[in-house]
Amino acid sequence: xxxxxxxxxxxxxxxxxxxxxxKTAGLSPVIFDTGEKPSAxxxxxxxxxxxxxxxxxxxxLFQQLSGISEPTLLISAINPRILPAxxxxxxxxxxxxCHQALLPRHPGRNAEMWAIFxxxxxTGITWHRLTAEVDSGEILIQKSFPLTEKHTxxxxxxxxxxxxxxxxxxxxxxxxxxxxxxxxxxxxxxxKLHFSRELPAGGxxxxxxxxxxxxAFLRSMDYQILSVVPKPKLLLDATCFTWKKYRITEEQRxxxxxxxxxxxxxxxxxxxLFELCNYKKENV
Numbered sequence: 001x002x003x004x005x006x007x008x009x010x011x012x013x014x015x016x017x018x019x020x021x022x023k024t025a026g027l028s029p030v031i032f033d034t035g036e037k038p039s040a041x042x043x044x045x046x047x048x049x050x051x052x053x054x055x056x057x058x059x060x061l062f063q064q065l066s067g068i069s070e071p072t073l074l075i076s077a078i079n080p081r082i083l084p085a086x087x088x089x090x091x092x093x094x095x096x097x098c099h100q101a102l103l104p105r106h107p108g109r110n111a112e113m114w115a116i117f118x119x120x121x122x123t124g125i126t127w128h129r130l131t132a133e134v135d136s137g138e139i140l141i142q143k144s145f146p147l148t149e150k151h152t153x154x155x156x157x158x159x160x161x162x163x164x165x166x167x168x169x170x171x172x173x174x175x176x177x178x179x180x181x182x183x184x185x186x187x188x189x190x191x192k193l194h195f196s197r198e199l200p201a202g203g204x205x206x207x208x209x210x211x212x213x214x215x216a217f218l219r220s221m222d223y224q225i226l227s228v229v230p231k232p233k234l235l236l237d238a239t240c241f242t243w244k245k246y247r248i249t250e251e252q253r254x255x256x257x258x259x260x261x262x263x264x265x266x267x268x269x270x271x272x273l274f275e276l277c278n279y280k281k282e283n284v
Contacts, residue, residue: 002178003027003094004070009061010077011035011042014098017165018077019051021172027073032056034081068092073175076130077164080109080196085132094175095130098168100160102126102142104185107135108194110228112156115147117200117220119212122146123156125164127171129182134193138182141171149215152222205234207258211272218246218274234265234276239283241265243276 006022006029008015015031022029030052033042038055046053056064058081065074066086076083076097088095101111103126115123124144129137143163147156174180200220209217221232234241236258243265254268267274 002071002176003073005029005068006073006075007032007065008075008077009034009081009083010075010079011039012078012161013041013045014077014161014164015042015075016045016049016051017161018075018168019046020049021165021169022073023051025172025176028052029075030054032061034058034061034079036080062087065093066090074130075168078161082134083130088130088132096127096140096175097130097135097137098164099126099128099135100157100164102144103128103135103139104188104191106194107191109196109198110153110194112160113153113200113220113229114194116151116153116156117216119216120147123160125160125167127164127167128185136185138184140175140180140182141167143167149219152219152224153228154222154224154226157223157226199229199232203230203232205232207234207236207267211269211274214267214269214274215248215272218248222246233282239281241276241279241281243280244278246277247275249273249275 006027008018008029008031011033019029019031031046033039033053033055043053062084068090069092072093074093074095076095078098083095099111101115102124106114112123122144124142126142127140131137143166145159171180200217205214205217221229223229231242250271251273252271253273254266256268259266263278265276265279
């Protein structure tokens, strides 16, 4: 075995899948919950599975990781924190990260959102080496699946988590015995790093878009129960509209453009109808 210990940084369900695989392989990992706030779900599952679980102060965690002095596998699994050089330069650490895209496409935050909005034909996950430049390290393994016009950000994210767990189990034996192959990311001219504050079109739906783009916008910002991005908005004259949910159907019901009926705002684009349900007005 190449490593004496393992640490997992992240939140949600993926750290649990990773920890289970590591335990099966003979390691006793510690899970550090690095989410924006502690996850009651993750804590409860760790307790049920007898997995060490900690909610560290982030700077203290970085100092702790920088001081590790035995060969350690560090797994970043849905971890929103960027690891500083003091951690990544530790020669005893082999650090890998799961990214929710097919790198080098969509480095940075909320990659599943951008894949939908930009009309990608497929997406997936990448396990790669953690380096000082975000999401630029050598690739270990990738898994992909086709994107359809039914995919929302939530559905894509759920499939990515499933694939990430499967991929980690596949690559783990090679990591532990030192035979895993790494390969550099292809260079692309238009590589753009996405930040958490960025939203498609600034978070505003443009009613002048065609039906395909409106659909992509609505689905890209649809995380359902997950609090990932703010609610999308629509600006008409000096009034800002938000809505609770939306529906997309193929039908011709209204004249082309925007209509109001009951508590819904409707956008008719050729044979596509977009219903923004239970809308609210906000003055700009």
